[in-house]
Amino acid sequence: MKSGGKKTIVSATSLQNSFDRRSVVLAAFGGGIGTLLAVRMGYLAIAENEKYRTEAESNRVNLTLIPPRRGWILDRNGAPLASNRADFRVDIIPERMNDKEAELESLGELLSLSETRMRELRDKFEKSRGFAPIEVAAGLDYEQFAAVSVRLPELPGVVPQRGFTRFYPTGPAVGHLIGYVGPASAEEYELDRNPLLITPGYKIGKDGLEKQFEQQLRGVPGARRVEVTASGRVIRDLETREDIQGKAVQLTIDGPLQDYAARRIGLESGSVVVMDCDTGDLLCMASMPSFDPNSFSDGIGRLEYGMLRDDERVPLRNKVLKGLYPPGSTVKPMVSMAFLEAGLDPEDSVVCGGGLRVGNRVFGCWNRRGHGRVNMAKGIYQSCDVYFYHFAQKLGMDVIAPMAKHCGMGQEFPLPVVSQFYGTVPDPAWKMKKFNREWEAFDTVNATIGQGYMLASPLQLAVMASRLATGSKLMPRLVLDPKAPSPASMNFHGNHVEIIQQAMKDVVNGPGTAGRARLPIPDIQMAGKTGTAQVVSLSVGNGRSGPWKTRDHGLFIFFAPFDKPKFAGAVVIEHGGGSGAAYPIARDVMTFLFDPKKGLDALYAFEKQWGGTAQERLARKYAAYAAAAGQDVPPVPRREEDIFARVDAEARAASAQTELETQAIQPRPNEHGVGGGTR
Amino acid sequence: MMSIVPAPVARQPWAMLIPLFLLVSFGGAVLFSAAGGHMQPYAASHLVRFGVFLVVAIALSLVSRDLVKWGAYPAYIGTVLLLVLVEAMGAIGGGSQRWLNLGFMQLQPSELMKPVIVLVLARYYDTLPLGMTAEWKALVPAAALIGIPMVLVLLQPDLGTALAIGFGGAVILFLAGLPMRWFVAGGVLGAIAVPLAYFFGLKEYQQRRVTTFLDPESDPLGAGYHITQSKIAIGSGGFSGKGFNNGSQSHLNYLPEPHTDFVFATMAEEWGMLGGLFVLAMFGLILGWGIKVARASTDRFARLLAFGMVATIFFYIAINLMMVMGMAPVVGIPLPFMSHGGSSMMTNMICIGTLMMVNRWNRSGPRRSFA
Known part of the structure; x- marks a missing residue:
């Protein structure tokens, strides 16, 4: 380029040379690029072929899980309490949507969703984590389903499919017992990173047995491999593996009885428990009012939540397990058994003049006019308080409390339930620990009539009834086991069981407090014991009228036939205004067990007054609430679990023994309704 | 052979034409597949356009040297005016526009500028006294000739085409014999200017294209999607490909633009490495x-013109292939003779026609070869 002397002499020759050299350089550069491209091509296509082949396949092939059909929940006779119904459904996966608002609008139009429903969907959108599918609608007819399906290209993220929806034939009757299913929450998915949990249309058990038996009921998902375009349009099916249905769970529950009892509770708030006296099988665990688990499966909506929350009868609480009540006089057979075992002669008697003086205090009997001479049998069937005050003072709380526990009070049972409350059986040690106070005479007085600190759940009362009736330590069972259990003996001595059976028979069939509980079946006699639990003191209300919350709880424990017990149970009616609210229900439930036709006739008569079955009334109530609430329905807490946790917490708080009792509870005059003849 | 084949046929540059026909036919086959196994809408119009522009190229090859030299500046001025026109129309119509609608096709003046810049610079250095080649003041008009269209095209904004124009111009300057140290200095300046241009000169979407190119997996569903899907298409093809009409990446729409910018990926998925080679x-x-034609030509104008045309085609090929293989950012440059698109076919066939023209000049008389 530069020659020795003169600088940059440019000539045609030098430029020709320069062109030749530089064109060779450029050609070589081009050749180099070409070689580089060839090498790169080889690297991609040969060396990394496998990787990219896999990626192309994962682009092309879309694996969708087919939610497994959930196992059925059966009653003891194999009838379904929870089954599946084939239907058409539409879900959305928020993170795959482009224009959420526009897509929601057009879905709302296609499926004619109500304004409330649209607002609930928007609620769910706000809370959604994107990957978790949201149910838009289920139970669609084919036209609606098809209308969405054909518009899929404009609705990315929308998943219409044929699926199965959980179906509870008896609805609210099994709500508390079985629980309900719903889409897994983000928290649940975080705990269990199973892709099934975020598959549209898949529901997991959220409460009750559905939750307890989740793994067994779940089954194995099927899978569908399809070829899809980049926009998600399915080109063709490649291969399909069928799902495997979850295993069924068979319960000891008698479905028709459960439904009957739930309906029979009627307008009251309460629970009915019935046990089999040979096996301990729980035949019925009805708790009303309740919710309809069918309507919960797409999540708890604003309206439902509002209605259930505003109801002072707490429809979300399973009262069988989580209702705690002072057992009232229903403890008297158990206390009598404690006396017998402590050596008291059943013929030992006391004269009841309407009250008992202990020291300088007088403890009143509910019958202010007095019962006259009272032995143990009369003490039970007339429910004489003085009899129990008197002998309890003599024998002491240390006789009563262990027997209460022995009979199941204050105990938890090995049942597959989410939670159960165990209540309180007070004794001197308990009081010292809790309040740092000595046990006093009036504490014993309160305990012998099932008041004061004593608290029990309806399930415990039923267990107590069954153990007293049979003398066997029956354990309640919820899952059907063909093997009959061999319950331990309660080790009651002599004819003590017969004495109690006889006295409790007379409560119903003799000169007792529950004559109206007699079964309308000639050869079967039911034994029972009434109870009334005061929730406010005598000065606040009379326990029968006035605000619902101030009325007495009505209780009844029973078994039948009295001498060869086959069934035992308990009925508790919250604020029923006394035991008169409870024992007619027990009577009808037992009638239904021995003679279904007679039982149903009685029920139909009541339902005519009440305005339909429990399911019908709930539906009507919902509609009325929806109409009244209009647009001002408060939103639902973000997690459904919180709703139930709150209900539980409130129940616990309500039953917490925070106040120190300073005196004996005054039994309400004529609480058992005999003598006065008014009830 | 000479006796059998008529002379006008035998005279044609078959060494170039046969590979060209093969390539265009292959391109047609790939476009046939990209349309899901149909001639419409891509393959048929691709072949028709090639036929039309082949006639244009042959016509171009008959133009005389003097006419080309005479027309160089008017062509340049005309093309610059067209560029200004699209810019003005874009400003009036609102929103940028790159083409003029001629009715039968949409003309991109910036495409036309690629061969024209080569032509006008070749003419400039042809007329420039040889002694001034290495002088500063001779560089200024050349720089202006390159700079004006580059700025206009950048305003559109079309970075890929602007770079193509710059590349074409730079190759002419290089071959014209400008001092080597200028190119070294230019390279250093460029190394400094590139980061500055990146941060201040590029629009945000262009910046993103560059960053995504450097790490496509960082945004696999956004801007990196193109590169990732293109690499998947090429890589999954393997040695011999998935077979004609069997490419899942293109047929299921995973590959963006399977008929234009990413036609090579569409091809490689179905034909594999063999197709690529x-x-x-x-x-x-x-x-x-083309290089042989350039080196064989006898005068400075023809040499620069021919080599510039080769460089223009090369730039298309290199950038497009590097882009689809993940070695360059996505700049939107089609692959010559294979991608569907009228403007690029026109540009490349003008380049081919010009090369054929120079080839004819070379044959018709090596007038000053040993002068």
């Missing part, structure tokens, strides 16, 4: 022929 070989034959 075939395409590279055909390009190699065509460009090699």
Whole structure:
């Protein structure tokens, strides 16, 4: 380029040379690029072929899980309490949507969703984590389903499919017992990173047995491999593996009885428990009012939540397990058994003049006019308080409390339930620990009539009834086991069981407090014991009228036939205004067990007054609430679990023994309704 | 042979034409597949356009040297005016626009500028006294000739085409014999200017294209999607491909623009590495022929013109292939003779026609070869 002397002499020759050299350089550069491209091509296509082949396949092939059909929940006779119904459904996966608002609008139009429903969907959108599918609608007819399906290209993220929806034939009757299913929450998915949990249309058990038996009921998902375009349009099916249905769970529950009892509770708030006296099988665990688990499966909506929350009868609480009540006089057979075992002669008697003086205090009997001479049998069937005050003072709380526990009070049972409350059986040690106070005479007085600190759940009362009736330590069972259990003996001595059976028979069939509980079946006699639990003191209300919350709880424990017990149970009616609210229900439930036709006739008569079955009334109530609430329905807490946790917490708080009792509870005059003849 | 084949046929540059025909036919086959196994809408119009522009190229090859020299500046001025026109129309119509609608096709003046810049610079250095080649003041008009269209095209904004124009111009300057140290200095300046241009000169979407190119997996569903899907298409093809009409990436729409910018990926998925090497070989034959034509020509104007045309085609090929293989950012440059698109076919066939023209000049008389 530069020659020795003169600088940059440019000539045609030098430029020709320069062109030749530089064109060779450029050609070589081009050749180099070409070689580089060839090498790169080889690297991609040969060396990394496998990787990219896999990626192309994962682009092309879309694996969708087919939610497994959930196992059925059966009653003891194999009838379904929870089954599946084939239907058409539409879900959305928020993170795959482009224009959420526009897509929601057009879905709302296609499926004619109500304004409330649209607002609930928007609620769910706000809370959604994107990957978790949201149910838009289920139970669609084919036209609606098809209308969405054909518009899929404009609705990315929308998943219409044929699926199965959980179906509870008896609805609210099994709500508390079985629980309900719903889409897994983000928290649940975080705990269990199973892709099934975020598959549209898949529901997991959220409460009750559905939750307890989740793994067994779940089954194995099927899978569908399809070829899809980049926009998600399915080109063709490649291969399909069928799902495997979850295993069924068979319960000891008698479905028709459960439904009957739930309906029979009627307008009251309460629970009915019935046990089999040979096996301990729980035949019925009805708790009303309740919710309809069918309507919960797409999540708890604003309206439902509002209605259930505003109801002072707490429809979300399973009262069988989580209702705690002072057992009232229903403890008297158990206390009598404690006396017998402590050596008291059943013929030992006391004269009841309407009250008992202990020291300088007088403890009143509910019958202010007095019962006259009272032995143990009369003490039970007339429910004489003085009899129990008197002998309890003599024998002491240390006789009563262990027997209460022995009979199941204050105990938890090995049942597959989410939670159960165990209540309180007070004794001197308990009081010292809790309040740092000595046990006093009036504490014993309160305990012998099932008041004061004593608290029990309806399930415990039923267990107590069954153990007293049979003398066997029956354990309640919820899952059907063909093997009959061999319950331990309660080790009651002599004819003590017969004495109690006889006295409790007379409560119903003799000169007792529950004559109206007699079964309308000639050869079967039911034994029972009434109870009334005061929730406010005598000065606040009379326990029968006035605000619902101030009325007495009505209780009844029973078994039948009295001498060869086959069934035992308990009925508790919250604020029923006394035991008169409870024992007619027990009577009808037992009638239904021995003679279904007679039982149903009685029920139909009541339902005519009440305005339909429990399911019908709930539906009507919902509609009325929806109409009244209009647009001002408060939103639902973000997690459904919180709703139930709150209900539980409130129940616990309500039953917490925070106040120190300073005196004996005054039994309400004529609480058992005999003598006065008014009830 | 000479006796059988008529002379006008035998005279044609078959060393270039046969690879070109093979390549265009292959391109047609790939477009046939990209349309899901149909001639419409891509393959048929691709072949028709090639036919039309082949006639244009042959016509161009008959133009005389003097006419080309005479027309260089008017062509340049005309094209610059067209660029200004689209810019003005864009400003009036609102929103940028790159083309003029001629009715039968949409003309991109910036495409036309690629061969025209080569032409006008070749003419400039042809008329420039040889002694001034290495002087500063001679560089200024050349820089202006390159700079004006580059700025206009950048305003559109079309970075890929602007770079193509710059590249074409730079190759002419290089071959014209400008001092080597200027290019070294230019390279250093460029190394400094590139980061500055990146941060201040590029629009945000262009910046993103560059960053995504450097790490496509960082945004696999956004801007990196193109590169990732293109690499998947090429890589999954393997040695011999998935077979004609069997590419899942293109047929299921995973590959963006399977008929234009990413036509090579569409091809490689179905034909594999063999197809890729075939395409590279055909390009190699065509460009090699072009270099031979340039080196064989006898005067400065023809040499620069021919080599510039080769460089223009090369730039298309290199950038497009590097882009689809994940070695360059996505700049939107089609692959010559294979991608569907009228403007690029026009540009490349003008380049081919110009090369054929120079080839004819070379044959018709090596007038000053040993002068």
